[in-house]
Amino acid sequence: MNDAPLVRVENLRVGFGAPGGPAVVDGVSFELHAGRTVALVGESGSGKSVTARSLVGLVGAGSWVAAGALDVGGASVLGPADRGGRTRGPSAAAWRRIRGRQIGLVLQDALVSLDPLRPIEREIGDALRLNTPLSAAARRTRVLELLEAVGMPEPAERMRQRSGELSGGLRQRALIASAIAADPPVLIADEPTTALDSTVQARILELLESITARGTALLFISHDLAVVSRLADEVLVMRGGRVVESGPTEAVLGDPQHEYTRALVRAVPTGVARGIRLSAPRPAAAMPPPASASNQDSRETAPESAHDDPSRQRVVLDVRGVSKRFARRMAVDDVSLQVPRGGTLGVVGQSGSGKTTLARIILGLTPPDAGSVLLEGGAWVPAPERVRRPRRPRLGAVYQDALSSFDPRLTVGQILADAAGDRSRVTELLDDVGLAGQVADARPLDLSGGQRQRVSIARALAPRPGLIICDEPVSALDVTIQAQVLDLFDELQERHGLSYLFISHDLGVIQHMSDTIAVMHDGRVVEQGSAAEVFSNPQSPYTQSLLAAAPRLGRSA
Amino acid sequence: MTLLEPEVESDAGRPADGRRGHAGSGHGSARGRVLGVAQWVALGVIGVLLVAAVLPGLLAPGDPLAIDPAQAFLSPRWGHPFGTDESGRDIYTRVVHGAAPSLVIGVAATGIGIALALVLGLAAALGGRVVDFGVSRFLEVLFAFPGLLLALLVITVYGPGVVTSTIAVGLATAPGYARIIRSQARAVAGAPYVEAAVVLGRSRARILGRHILPNALLPVFVLVTLGIGQAIVWAAALSYLGLGAEPPTAEWGAMLFAGKNYLATAWWMTFFPGLAIVVAAAATTVLGRALQKRGAR
Numbered sequence: 001m002n003d004a005p006l007v008r009v010e011n012l013r014v015g016f017g018a019p020g021g022p023a024v025v026d027g028v029s030f031e032l033h034a035g036r037t038v039a040l041v042g043e044s045g046s047g048k049s050v051t052a053r054s055l056v057g058l059v060g061a062g063s064w065v066a067a068g069a070l071d072v073g074g075a076s077v078l079g080p081a082d083r084g085g086r087t088r089g090p091s092a093a094a095w096r097r098i099r100g101r102q103i104g105l106v107l108q109d110a111l112v113s114l115d116p117l118r119p120i121e122r123e124i125g126d127a128l129r130l131n132t133p134l135s136a137a138a139r140r141t142r143v144l145e146l147l148e149a150v151g152m153p154e155p156a157e158r159m160r161q162r163s164g165e166l167s168g169g170l171r172q173r174a175l176i177a178s179a180i181a182a183d184p185p186v187l188i189a190d191e192p193t194t195a196l197d198s199t200v201q202a203r204i205l206e207l208l209e210s211i212t213a214r215g216t217a218l219l220f221i222s223h224d225l226a227v228v229s230r231l232a233d234e235v236l237v238m239r240g241g242r243v244v245e246s247g248p249t250e251a252v253l254g255d256p257q258h259e260y261t262r263a264l265v266r267a268v269p270t271g272v273a274r275g276i277r278l279s280a281p282r283p284a285a286a287m288p289p290p291a292s293a294s295n296q297d298s299r300e301t302a303p304e305s306a307h308d309d310p311s312r313q314r315v316v317l318d319v320r321g322v323s324k325r326f327a328r329r330m331a332v333d334d335v336s337l338q339v340p341r342g343g344t345l346g347v348v349g350q351s352g353s354g355k356t357t358l359a360r361i362i363l364g365l366t367p368p369d370a371g372s373v374l375l376e377g378g379a380w381v382p383a384p385e386r387v388r389r390p391r392r393p394r395l396g397a398v399y400q401d402a403l404s405s406f407d408p409r410l411t412v413g414q415i416l417a418d419a420a421g422d423r424s425r426v427t428e429l430l431d432d433v434g435l436a437g438q439v440a441d442a443r444p445l446d447l448s449g450g451q452r453q454r455v456s457i458a459r460a461l462a463p464r465p466g467l468i469i470c471d472e473p474v475s476a477l478d479v480t481i482q483a484q485v486l487d488l489f490d491e492l493q494e495r496h497g498l499s500y501l502f503i504s505h506d507l508g509v510i511q512h513m514s515d516t517i518a519v520m521h522d523g524r525v526v527e528q529g530s531a532a533e534v535f536s537n538p539q540s541p542y543t544q545s546l547l548a549a550a551p552r553l554g555r556s557a
Numbered sequence: 558m559t560l561l562e563p564e565v566e567s568d569a570g571r572p573a574d575g576r577r578g579h580a581g582s583g584h585g586s587a588r589g590r591v592l593g594v595a596q597w598v599a600l601g602v603i604g605v606l607l608v609a610a611v612l613p614g615l616l617a618p619g620d621p622l623a624i625d626p627a628q629a630f631l632s633p634r635w636g637h638p639f640g641t642d643e644s645g646r647d648i649y650t651r652v653v654h655g656a657a658p659s660l661v662i663g664v665a666a667t668g669i670g671i672a673l674a675l676v677l678g679l680a681a682a683l684g685g686r687v688v689d690f691g692v693s694r695f696l697e698v699l700f701a702f703p704g705l706l707l708a709l710l711v712i713t714v715y716g717p718g719v720v721t722s723t724i725a726v727g728l729a730t731a732p733g734y735a736r737i738i739r740s741q742a743r744a745v746a747g748a749p750y751v752e753a754a755v756v757l758g759r760s761r762a763r764i765l766g767r768h769i770l771p772n773a774l775l776p777v778f779v780l781v782t783l784g785i786g787q788a789i790v791w792a793a794a795l796s797y798l799g800l801g802a803e804p805p806t807a808e809w810g811a812m813l814f815a816g817k818n819y820l821a822t823a824w825w826m827t828f829f830p831g832l833a834i835v836v837a838a839a840a841t842t843v844l845g846r847a848l849q850k851r852g853a854r
Contacts, residue, residue, distance in 0.1 A: 363756050385755075392758025404749040407768050409775070418767075419757055463757065 005031035006185050006217045007055060007103075010068035014050050019064040025050050026241040029068075030234070032186055032217040037208075039220045039232035039249070041264070043478035047241035048221045052188050055219070056103050057095040073102050073185070101131045104179030106172075108191040113175055114163035120147075121159035124178040131182035146177040150207055169200035173207065180211060187211060190221045197350035197505065202549035205231055223479060225268055226508075226551040229253050237261045253553060267483035268553050270508030274515070274531070275490060278483030315377075316341050316467045316499040322361055322371030322381075324354075331357040332368070333523035337501075339467060344493070344500040346514030346531065348507060348546075354523035355503045359471045362501065363397055364388050376466060396460030400472035402452040406444040412455050413440030419462035429458040432495075433488060450481035457488065467499045474509060486513060507550045511535055519543045596847045602840035609656035617653035621646065621807040630823050640825035642815065644805075648825060651807040652833050658808040659837065662723050662801070663789035667781055669727025670788070671734055675774075678738025682773075683746060683765075693739070696732045704729040705791060712800045719808075722801035726791045730784060737780060742773040782845030786838035793834050809834050 014025040025047040030038055040048040053059050055072065070078040077090055077098065090098070099105065107113045114123050121143050128139045147155035150173040163171050172192060179187060189208060193201040208231060212218045222228050228235060229249055236246040237260065245258040256262045267278050317339040324332040332354045339345045349355050360366040362373055364381055373381035375395060380388060399405045406415055416430070417423040427437045433454040444452050453473060460468050470489070474482040486509065492498055502513050510517060510531075517534045519527040519542065527540040538544045592600070609616055625645035633640045639648035681692035699707065708725035715721045745751065746769055754764045795801040796810025797817075804815045809830040816826030 365752055365755065389758045389760065392756065395756070397753070397756045399749060399753070401749065405753045407750045407754075407772065409771055459753075459757075 004074065005033055005071075006073060007032040007219070008069055008071040009051075009055070010070075012051060012054060012065070012067040012070060014047070014054050014059055014063060014065050016060075016063050019066070024241045025054070028236070028238070028241075028243055030236055030246070032219055034185065034217050035212055035215045036234070037212050037218040037220055037232045038234045038236065039222060039228040040236050040238055041222060041225060041228050042238035043223055043480065045240075046238040048238050049190055051238070052105075052190055052219055052221050055186075055188065056099050056105055057090065058105075072098055096130070100127050100179075100182050100184065102184050103186045103188060104182070104184040106176050106179045106187065106189040106192045108194050114171060114178075116162060116164050119160050119162055120166070120174040120178075123163070124159075124174065124181050127178045127181035142181070143177075146181055147174070149180075150174075150177045151203065152177070167200075168196050169204065172196060172200075172204055176204075176207060176211075180216070184216070186217045186219070188219045188221070191223070192220075193227065194222070194224070198507065198551075199350065199545060199549040201227070202551070205551070224551070225253060225264060225479070226270060226553040229553050230551045237264065263480055265553065267479045268508065269483070269486060269506075269512035270550070270552055272512050274512060277487050277490075278512070279480065279487050314341055315339065316375070317345075317362065317501060318374040318377075319358075319362065320372050320374070322358070322368045322373065324357055324361060324366065324368050326357075330354075330523045332361065334371070335518075335520075335523075335525050336371075337518055337525065337528070339499050339501050340515065341466075341499055342493070342497050343515040344502050344513055346510035346517045347501065347503045347520060348505065348510040348517060349520030350505055350546075352522075353520040355505075355520055356471055357523075358520070359397075359469050359501070359503055362469055363395065393463030394466050396463065396465035396468040398453070398456050398460050398468060398470045398473045400475055402449075402456035403444055405456060406452075408443070408445065411441055411443050412447070415444070415455065416440070416458055416462055419459045421463075425462070429462055430455075432461060432492070433458040448481075449477050450485060453477065453485050454488065457485075457492070461492065461496070464496075465498070467501065469501045469503070471503045472505065473502075475504065475506065482509075489513065507546065519546065592847065595843050599840040599843035599847075602836055603844065606656050606660060606837055606840070609653045610660045611657075613654045613657065617647075617650040619647055619650040621651045621654040622805060623647075630819070632823070633825050639829040640823065642812075642823070642826050643819065646805070648812075648829050651812060652809070652829050654807040655809045655812060655830065655833065656837075658719070658802055658806065659789055659793065659810070659834070662719065662726070662792035662808075663785045663837075666723045666726035666788040666792060667730065667784045669724060670730035670784065671777070671781055673727065673731040674734030674738055677731070677735040679742055679773075681735070681739045682742035683769075689739075692735075696735055699732040700736075704733075705794065708791065708795060709800070712795070717800040717803075719802050722792060722795040726788050726795065729791070730788060734777065734780065734784070738773065738777055741776060742769060745769050745772045748772075776849075779845060779848040782848055783842055784845075786841035786845070789841075790834060790838050 008031050010029045012025055012028040013023045015021055015023040028047075028051050032038055040051060042048045050059060054065050054070070055077075057077070059065060065078070067078055070076060077095075114120065121140070124143045124146060125139050128134055128142055132139075134142060143159055144155050147159060152158050152170060152173050158166065158170065158174075163174065166174065176189075176192070192208070193204050196204060205227065208218060208220070218231075220228065220231055232249045234247065235249045235252045236243045237252065237258065238244070239260050245252055245256065245261045252261060253265060256265050263280065269278055272278060315338045317337070319335060319337040322332055322335050323330065335354070335358060337345060337347070347355055347358065357366060361368045361381060364383075364385065367382060372379070375391065378391065380391070410418070412430075413423075413426050416426045420426070420429065426440050430437055430439055435451060435454050435458070439447070439451065439455070444455060447455065456473075473489075474485050477485060489500065489502075490513075493500065500513070502510065504510050504513075514531045517527075517529065517531050518525045519534065519540065521542045527534060527538065527543045534543060535547065538547055605616075623646060625641075628637070628641050628645035629643055631637050631641040631645075637647055637649065639652060641647055642651075677692050677696065681689045681696075684692075702710070707729040708722070711725035711728055712721055715724075751764060751768055754768055759767075792801060793808075793810030793813065796803075796808055797814045799814060802808035802811045804811050812830035813827050816823065816830070819826055
């Protein structure tokens with residue numbers, strides 16, 4: 001491999017609006033070399049995707065791109081600046097020759113990146129038709145080769161299928177096949193595994209590794225430090241459009257110098273013992289403020305006097321042999337679980353494992369076909385809603401998509417007052433989840449993802465429940481925000497003696513949050529035990545494969 | 558390559574923050590944005606129409622039915638800004654006094670349509686599978702007839718007149734509203750925030766009243782504003798056909814009907830009532846569109 005970089009980016013600046021105005025990418029420099037992987041890491045809005053897109057001229061309407069150098073394959077793709085300072089890049093035709101032939105692009109969502117009406121043979125064949133002189137018959141053979149190369153099972157049959165007929169992992173393989181079809185020396189992969197289950201993700205990462213082993217340069221974009229640490233030779237940590245830290249992967253992630261990189265590394269929950277904070281402590285939260293201290297007393301006493309018996313139960317939630325069948329598939333198959341008082345049961349599984357159906361059954365939203373659920377020792381499911389309703393306040397829920405769980409007409413204050421049945425408790429509830437009182441006047445739409453999830457937690461707390469069902473509560477959040485929300489869950493558990501049933505696909509989150517763990521696969525609980533046991537000595541082959549597939553962050557000390 | 562073309566001009570009703578696709582959440586301040594010029598004009602027109610409908614004497618002190626054969630067929634001039642008709646009645650006075658019946662017919666017809674649609678749409682959305690099936694098939698049958706034809710059918714059966722034509726227009730618009738209400742209510746009833754309310758232990762009645770109805774119906778009332786314009790046009794059309802208000806009533810459609818025989822010699826007899834219909838319909842439509850855009854935010 002020679003030394004000349006395949007792509008050279010120097011002091012790249014990209015913005016929307018007037019040229020020279022505020023830049024969303026500000027001063028990014030890196031080089032891509034054959035066979036090496038450079039990773040851009042950052043949270044949403046950090047400018048990592050915009051950086052990648054500027055290499056293929058796809059930044060979008062109304063944007064400007066400026067750079068000290070922006071070379072692809074030794075030639076600049078940066079035109080001279082015009083009078084307004086707006087640079088004119090290559091013509092549309094020139095960009096088309098760069099895309100596919102020199103740089104292949106793989107995006108996160110293969111479902112929308114592939115035409116749903118065309119078989120994948122045509123999708124991949126197009127890349128060949130446009131960029132190579134192959135005949136139709138030769139293209140067909142090449143498509144087969146490519147599908148084999150990306151590990152597509154039964155390629156001859158699959159190539160006649162449309163993207164909608166393939167699973168997420170196979171779609172992503174097809175997309176990678178089309179990106180590497182014309183054998184470009186550079187491949188850009190923008191969050192290629194974010195939407196995938198961990199075992200599928202592991203296979204896609206292996207595929208990308210094998211592609212770089214053949215000499216392709218890879219620009220890998222991800223928010224996931226664990227994935228990056230496995231794949232990348234070099235890392236650029238981005239925040240707010242700037243590179244805050246860069247260098248060899250082991251150095252940057254193993255011994256981060258910049259405060260933000262440290263926060264990112266620290267926020268990864270994998271392997272962090274239960275109860276240890278993932279985010280820097282909030283001054284206000286470290287010590288419960290007086291307002292919530294007094295409220296703590298009322299909470300301790302109120303439920304006990306009202307529900308004297310139930311609060312002494314050792315097991316808060318008892319799920320007994322619950323089953324639910326949808327059409328011909330068993331969504332939940334004879335599941336039995338127990339949530340101990342004051343403890344957390346983590347339920348982990350991949351998409352389609354029945355986690356959410358189980359949560360809905362427990363919440364009394366979906367009636368099970370068989371089995372029963374006891375809440376604080378009393379019959380809960382199956383029971384008529386009329387019987388369940390008076391005890392509903394004992395059971396809270398936090399959902400993955402907080403925004404859609406709020407009535408769009410209501411302000412945060414109205415939502416919380418509604419849930420608490422008492423307007424005067426709104427400030428206290430906001431304070432409890434670390435939000436300022438002014439948030440009460442905002443609508444959830446105007447809040448950030450982390451704030452919305454805090455409001456959602458405050459709503460769950462409002463009726464003073466004993467147990468909260470958390471269904472993927474942090475999977476839509478950036479890693480540092482996720483860390484803060486996970487810490488909040490811990491704080492609240494301690495403050496109010498809450499029990500959690502915590503559902504996630506993320507092994508790291510589950511390991512960090514749970515006392516006991518249930519692993520679900522195809523609707524069944526395949527393994528159950530204390531968190532330490534399950535992670536250190538998994539018994540079922542499925543748990544073992546899940547643990548093996550989970551990328552881990554090489555953590556120093 | 559339309560995607561890469563910069564946005565040139567935003568139309569009057571567009572908010573100033575044209576980048577909400579990027580940053581995601583808009584800021585709270587964008588909520589109370591000012592109306593554009595077109596919306597202010599529309600508001601002004603509706604204001605004038607309301608004054609004309611409630612206190613026509615304020616704008617046109619004369620008697621819309623006063624005959625003066627000596628003054629027949631006068632073209633627009635000082636004293637008769639819109640001219641006079643075949644009996645010497647002042648067209649301007651008649652147009653002003655015609656606002657009330659035209660608007661009342663438009664509003665009442667839309668009200669009837671919405672009321673009927675509410676019953677049908679909500680029953681279909683929330684009444685279970687059997688009711689939904691029955692109502693939906695019934696709506697499909699109604700949809701098979703063009704709206705105006707349905708109105709004509711009703712009038713054929715029950716005879717012409719202001720009341721029947723109002724009811725007829727209302728009936729004809731009901732299926733469209735009903736379908737929208739049904740799909741809105743269904744979507745809202747299945748929304749995660751409705752489930753969240755169930756989990757909080759709210760009763761069915763409370764969930765219906767606090768979450769489902771407001772969220773399902775607010776967008777519909779925006780459509781109503783749009784519908785009033787259409788209903789005014791339809792009601793005028795029926796009057797023009799001689800099936801609604803009858804001459805010499807000062808009603809815009811009826812005035813068109815009376816003027817059509819003199820189209821070649823006295824254009825002002827049809828032009829000014831027609832202009833009133835267009836302006837009224839346009840103003841409500843512009844306002845409805847503005848509300849719709851605002852609601853979509």
